[in-house]
Ligand SMILES: [Fe+2]
């Protein structure tokens with residue numbers, strides 16, 4: 001995809017759909033297939049929510065009327081989702097309580113995504129600078145490259161281990177990649 005042609009709102013809305021699909025996949029599978037799908041969900045959520053924290057909410061504070069309150073609400077939801085995700089990750093996908101907790105996370109994450117689309121994304125599309133929105137897409141793509149959300153056959157085992165880290169470690173790496181791509185933290 002050409003980052004120049006895609007603003008970050010369209011990109012993140014597509015990720016919301018992918019997140020929804022991955023929740024369905026994790027729910028519908030078990031055993032090794034569930035574990036593999038759950039790893040992809042962890043990576044996608046880690047990259048996605050970190051990108052929103054680093055890029056979207058700060059920009060909403062800048063350009064949207066009442067943006068501070070809106071961004072604070074979204075950050076609260078994200079922190080709650082991160083806690084639930086870390087708990088699920090520790091629990092492991094073969095734990096008997098996993099489906100119940102996955103469902104709690106799914107409901108929270110999807111409600112959060114709807115609130116972002118309604119209270120943030122619509123405003124950014126109208127009031128944001130198109131060049132800046134496109135640059136943000138490139139930054140999310142840089143973070144995605146660091147933590148691929150689709151299976152990569154033939155990936156070296158060392159890289160694979162890196163990608164299997166806990167959510168917080170993936171978020172740290174995603175944050176670094178995003179800041180570097182935006183020209184900060186150098
Ligand atoms: Fe978010």
Ligand SMILES: [Fe+2]
Nearest residue numbers: 012052113116
């Ligand atoms: Fe989101």
